[in-house]
Amino acid sequence: MKKPVVHITNFNLKFQDKSVLKDLCWTINIGENWLLSGESGNGKTSLVKAIANLIPHYGTVKINFNTPSHLPAVVHYVSNWYQFKDLEGQSNFYYQQRYNKQVASTTNSVGSELRHFGQQNHLNIDTLNPILVALGFEHLLAATLIELSSGEHKKLQLIKAIWLKPQLLILDLPYNGLDSASRRNLNLLLDDLVEDGTQLILISNESEMPSSINRFAKIEGGKLVETAEMQHSINLYTEALIPLPSFFEEKQWPASKSHLIKMIDVNVSYGDKKVLKNINWEVKPGEKWALQGPNGSGKSTLLSLICADHPQAFANNFYLFGNLRGSGESIWEIKERIGLISPELHWYFDPTATVWQSIVSGFYDSSGLFCDPGYTKRLQADELIHFFGLDDYKNTLMNQLPLGKQRLALLGRTIIKNPELLILDEPCQGLDQQQTIHFNKLIDELCKNGTTLIYVGHFESQLPDCIEKRIVLENGEVQVIEDILEAVSHT
Amino acid sequence: MANYFNTLPLREKLNQLGVCDFMDSSEFLDGVNALKGKKLVIVGCGAQGLNQGLNLRDSGLDVSYTLRAAAIESKRDSWKNATENNFKVGTYEELIPTADVVINLTPDKQHTAVVSAIMPLMKEGATLSYSHGFNIVEEGTQIRKDLTVIMVAPKCPGSEVRAEYVRGFGVPTLIAVHPENDPQGKGLAQAKAYCVGTGGHKAGVLKSSFVAEVKSDLMGEQTILCGLLQTGSILSFDKMVEKGINAGYASKLVQYGVEVITEALKQGGITAMMDRLSNVAKIKAFEISEELKDIMRPLFQKHQDDIMSGEFSRIMMEDWANGDKNLLAWRAETGETAFEKTPAGDVKIGEQEYFDNYTLMVAFVRAGVELAFETMVDAGIKPESAYYESLHETPLIANTIARKKLFEMNRVISDTAEYGCYLFDQACKPLLSDFMKKVDTDLVGKNFNEGKDGAVDNRTLIEVNEAIRSHQVEQIGATLRKAMTAMKAIKTA
Ligand SMILES: NC(=O)c1ccc[n+]([C@@H]2O[C@H](COP(=O)([O-])OP(=O)(O)OC[C@H]3O[C@@H](n4cnc5c(N)ncnc54)[C@H](OP(=O)(O)O)[C@@H]3O)[C@@H](O)[C@H]2O)c1
């Protein structure tokens, strides 16, 4: 019999004195493509990183590429996080830097980044183009890395991995930030790889997956447990929300006929490239909106205007909280009224802040904490930390935590001041299904105070119940503005 | 024009040098009000111009840019920077007459030309602002008597000014009002409002004077900040290569080493930096830094003397008039050093390794910071100012070396700093040649602790610790750093 491709025995992993994985064993044979799912923070990422030999570990991990194959005999790991460097090899970028135009370019273009990757790995440039087309990336070759959105960075990672076509490909939450067409095409591309001899290990909680996935597992009690198929929805318990900390009830936002946001023919362009075209949109206090559209349709740019992160807000006819933008308000006065979470906010967040500092910084809209919040706010933070089940991690640095836990802390930061406008741009990235359901319920509860909500999510099934309206963008234009209830009755 | 400082009687010289007041946050409760609704016109859209302007506008102020006609006509980078961020841009004639505050953020070398072009266009009673006082103090430019002249000088590169603002913080800032030009007494209020607009008020503001800012700024940048970091980097690299250490490793150690080492300095002063060493290494670093201080003291004093007397500016301006002959020659020479030309090797160097294998740099930094601080204070500059211009700025400059070695450092700093840096470097290298002969790879390139048993004498260690901790720069630093409670930790490459 041929040796297994991956053979793991007695694998152990600890996080802060707690055993996460305990004497775990896993054998991956030729022809097997695994899906690993389950709640976040249970050691999946560390396990696959050990397979890719990226972290030190206790236990044996043996890799055998013993079949004759024309594919490179490597394990390639696509992280759930992305990273890029400037021309000097540093990655000291700041939040929303991509919107502040500075002529001197500090990062490579996508094209030269890919060429460099191809040369390093001796790849044929002709095989790249179909991948770019499938993921809708051709038009970005001239863009610089700093200009890419988080979804586009994710795609760039995937493009490299697929182009490389390694014998073993590990994908950790690859669907984060991808729209549904891109997900479908990614799955087809992955199936093609498998056809050519690549084996997959996929970490995901999504119901869609490549059809070549033929083994399923989850981690339970620190061990790998094989399951018949993907273990979701069956076990999802509709556990009632524990009561929100009472300080959330102190603020009620009255409904009103006047608008909170009003955009009149709003345009954003970079040189000849139009990113938003004649956007007209009104949001009234208390409304709950879903903002949707494929990757690159302009969602993040639209939100960056509202969050006072985009300099072109000053060139547009656009009212926020009743004032024409650029009529003497400071961005901090605007941010004070908004609770924001977005993939980029997460990416650029101070990684050396503790969970507690991160959550408290929500009172001040800062990345990291710069002042003593005082007694009341401390108490509120503690209550919220408890609510999110983060008590054990209160003093842990963000960069020591798995993605899902970091995300929970930042969600706490987003809501802690109970703002009148919540902007949730793919808030549940990195969370497992249980946590997603839970968080959306929390949002439903919070929004009963009259909060206005704008929620970006690619899938209807992952929206909170309170959503009542929808705006859909495509190519920078408003495609649809409608009431969701109506939309349902249409179909 | 006469050097302004030299026209002052001694009493007034000391008076202005000694202006130094660390401002309480309650001084900024009026926010940006003193500038609200006023027309702010920035001249120049480079590193400081663009980033300060973005912050001021985001703070609710009315900001536009004026550029020299050629920059607008040929759509130069400065024009693009401004227009692509949706700022209004116009010629001097179009915008200066409407301005309540004209903010001069052109290179210092151009100030005489720029100020003489814009001053006649400025409206009666307007304000002229600078981010560095060279033009007023060293060139002695006289400003129309109806105009208010202020300074708001962020103690960081422009990109940091923006990055820190966006994350909800700011960078430490010096502000000043020129005593010859405050006809309406509004200068201080405007400078404070400006400082709130750039976010500086959150990170600590020092009320200074044009004179104190210039004399201390020049001293800091020439000696510890740029001069000694350059000299130390080049000597360290050459020593390692001479002793057979892999050049790629040496290049990486030197390029990133200063950044990692001075990160400790930023968080906890010289004490924290020295505490990163083992006890044996700390004692050694202390001893050689004492030796370095003795060797370099006369050079530091000469720089301070020449700055105070105006001699430094005089010879630099001579070089300006000479088409930058010396500056360009020295710049070329720096570009040709082996350190500059050897790319950092693809080796992993752990954070602690930067301390253990680069004890020499720790000694250089301690010697340079303390000497610069002591020399400034001896010359009448207040300890707070001396702290900002020595210890505080060292990690910021070290960052630029990590980005792209000395070339990047010299590109980012001002022409004045670059000139002073080379001047120092030229004199310092020969001064250290005997010292460097004794240096071996245990101090630079290899782990100092290797092959040593780590035992130290208690009394020696206590004395050394005491000497480090009780230095005045440590005492004042502890107070000032408290105002900058949170500083972004640098990611190590
Ligand atoms: N860099 C720092 O770290 C720092 C820190 C604190 C204070 N400062 C001070 O800030 C000021 C600006 O420095 P910087 O580093 O921001 O300069 P910079 O990046 O070199 O920018 C200079 C700007 O001035 C314009 N300019 C150059 N020559 C000009 C002339 N003759 N007339 C009109 N405009 C001219 C340039 O535009 P065009 O060439 O396109 O016309 C450019 O937009 C200086 O006083 C400096 O001491 C700098």
Ligand SMILES: [Mg+2]
């Ligand atoms: Mg300086």
